[in-house]
Amino acid sequence: MTSHPSSPPSVADLFAADGRLKAIPRRAARREALLAHLAATLFETGRDYREPEVNEALKGVHEDFPALRRYLVTGGFLSRTKDGAAYRRQQRTGTPGGAIPAVA
Known part of the structure; x- marks a missing residue:
């Protein structure tokens, strides 16, 4: 068995063959996985985007x-x-850096 219960759900099945999203998931866990995927693949860390750029992506x-x-x-x-x-x-x-924030 290759799947682990703690691994995030795969988002591959949310996309059609042309790379477009079939539908925005209603279930929170699926939507979270999709949003993480979109953020990681469409937007670079440390760069500002204007709203038209975000919309276009x-x-x-x-x-x-x-x-x-x-x-x-x-x-x-x-x-x-x-x-x-x-x-x-x-x-x-x-x-x-993976540090855990201090709790007062």
Whole structure:
């Protein structure tokens, strides 16, 4: 058996042969896995993106790019400036260097 219970769900089956997303998953775990995949494959760490750039990248995946953009921001995969002019990919796995934050 090759799958492990703790491994994240695969997102490959969410995509059609042409590379476009069939549907945005309703189940939270599946959507989280998809968003992690999109953030990692579409956006570079440490680079700012203007909203039209984010939209263009997401349009290539699914026609409901505003929903994907919103999920990426609310899920913590992308941060957005208060004026909405710039987006940046976020690291969601712990803190930089793998350090555990101190608890007071």
